Amino acid sequence: MSSAVSEDWIARPGGAIGGRLQVPGDKSISHRAVMFSALADGVCEISNFLTGADCRATAAAMQAMGVRIDTLSERHLRVHGVGMRGLKPPTTTLDLGNSGTSMRLFCGLLAGQGFELTLTGDESLSKRPMRRVTDPLSQMGARFSTTEAGTAPLTIHAAAELSALDYVMPMASAQVKSAVLLAGLYADGCTAVTEPKVTRDHTERMLRGFGYAVDREGSRVSLSGGGQLRASNIEVPGDLSSAAFFFVAAAIQPGATIRIDNVGINPTRVGVLEVLRRMGAQVEISAQRESMGEPVATVSVTGAPLKGIEIDEDLVALAIDELPVLFVAAACAEGETVVSGAEELRVKESDRVATMADGLQAVGIEAEARPDGIRIVGGQIRGGEINSHGDHRIAMSFAVAAQRSIEPIVLRDCANVATSFPGFLECATQAGLRVEPLA
Numbered sequence: 001m002s003s004a005v006s007e008d009w010i011a012r013p014g015g016a017i018g019g020r021l022q023v024p025g026d027k028s029i030s031h032r033a034v035m036f037s038a039l040a041d042g043v044c045e046i047s048n049f050l051t052g053a054d055c056r057a058t059a060a061a062m063q064a065m066g067v068r069i070d071t072l073s074e075r076h077l078r079v080h081g082v083g084m085r086g087l088k089p090p091t092t093t094l095d096l097g098n099s100g101t102s103m104r105l106f107c108g109l110l111a112g113q114g115f116e117l118t119l120t121g122d123e124s125l126s127k128r129p130m131r132r133v134t135d136p137l138s139q140m141g142a143r144f145s146t147t148e149a150g151t152a153p154l155t156i157h158a159a160a161e162l163s164a165l166d167y168v169m170p171m172a173s174a175q176v177k178s179a180v181l182l183a184g185l186y187a188d189g190c191t192a193v194t195e196p197k198v199t200r201d202h203t204e205r206m207l208r209g210f211g212y213a214v215d216r217e218g219s220r221v222s223l224s225g226g227g228q229l230r231a232s233n234i235e236v237p238g239d240l241s242s243a244a245f246f247f248v249a250a251a252i253q254p255g256a257t258i259r260i261d262n263v264g265i266n267p268t269r270v271g272v273l274e275v276l277r278r279m280g281a282q283v284e285i286s287a288q289r290e291s292m293g294e295p296v297a298t299v300s301v302t303g304a305p306l307k308g309i310e311i312d313e314d315l316v317a318l319a320i321d322e323l324p325v326l327f328v329a330a331a332c333a334e335g336e337t338v339v340s341g342a343e344e345l346r347v348k349e350s351d352r353v354a355t356m357a358d359g360l361q362a363v364g365i366e367a368e369a370r371p372d373g374i375r376i377v378g379g380q381i382r383g384g385e386i387n388s389h390g391d392h393r394i395a396m397s398f399a400v401a402a403q404r405s406i407e408p409i410v411l412r413d414c415a416n417v418a419t420s421f422p423g424f425l426e427c428a429t430q431a432g433l434r435v436e437p438l439a
């Protein structure tokens, strides 16, 4: 699904950062919207759907399993739900491109369908660990084949019956939690997941929005199998993870303000705003409302001289995808920022501890990669060349960093930005960043 052609960008220093923006729909919510509406009893409309390659891969996989999806306009889908048992075996392997969320959630959702299918992905996804889902799902009676390393290509074999599981999850992962809960929809009895840290809870909120009872007691989430999903329309909020690039762009420019309307502020996702506040930026939230159980608001961030802080594992889980760009904020802050409890960053689209430490060093910042995080000493960004290793969030993070650089930053391998943020370059230009394809 992701482009095989490498795409390079150049980001130049300066630029008048500011203004009022909209960002595309939330990636996590768009995946779940298309998955759950495909299994609902009836027709669902999804507005502000993210058209990034990751979510298109999820929609294409559902179509390959017999779900009719009409594109009413670019970001507006009508999904004709087939009911919990209505999916058909696909006739080909399902290519999920760069998307870890698609692969892991599908493992759970498809484990109990009673047919066999194979999931593949691009080079990055083919390296990512899948045993974290296949292990607990196998305990429920699901059967998988993977490579010896536990990676994709991954075949889900037809399983007779799934049994419920009470799972104490060893890592803080919303994808693993969701995979087990989604398999639990097809299991006999009550399936529960206890999470070591709070992780994003979009699965729980959206299942409830579709009329499915999900309970939470402390850190334990549970549901009973055998129910139905009631068709419901979904308006996807703007993606806070995409907005984060512009919030950091403002935060590192004293006096600059970026305001983004209609952005999701689910409490399990707002670590980025808390980190920026603690570093000294001003964060304001207004016009708050709810959309299918998800809080949405206008968020504005105003820059100030930032200071380095400690970011521990509680905050890490609430800001997991925003950490790369927060490392750029740390590079522009006075003093040291130390991030710990972030080993999960090493198993994303790239090893984000290593790619960020290498990139920061390449542009003149002192950064020390640690097994579970990073230490960054704020300083002057000098410019140079970084390799994003095909990781969308790394490319966008250094596009933001260039603003405070002396020389331009050349960004290698940026095509995968389209997996999560189609239109990033236009949006960045609107926000005042000076980034464009390298001629």
Ligand SMILES: O=C(O)C1=C[C@@H](OP(=O)(O)O)[C@@H](O)[C@H](O)C1
Pocket: 027, 028, 029, 101, 172, 173, 174, 175, 176, 178, 200, 320, 321, 344
């Ligand atoms: O559930 C989700 O939608 C996601 C969960 C997180 O991954 P982990 O569950 O691996 O932490 C996050 O990094 C990813 O971008 C989206």
Ligand SMILES: C=C(OP(=O)(O)O)C(=O)O
Pocket: 027, 054, 098, 099, 100, 101, 102, 321, 348, 349, 393, 420
């Ligand atoms: C980690 C990410 O996504 P995924 O796991 O779905 O590939 C991300 O978008 O930063």
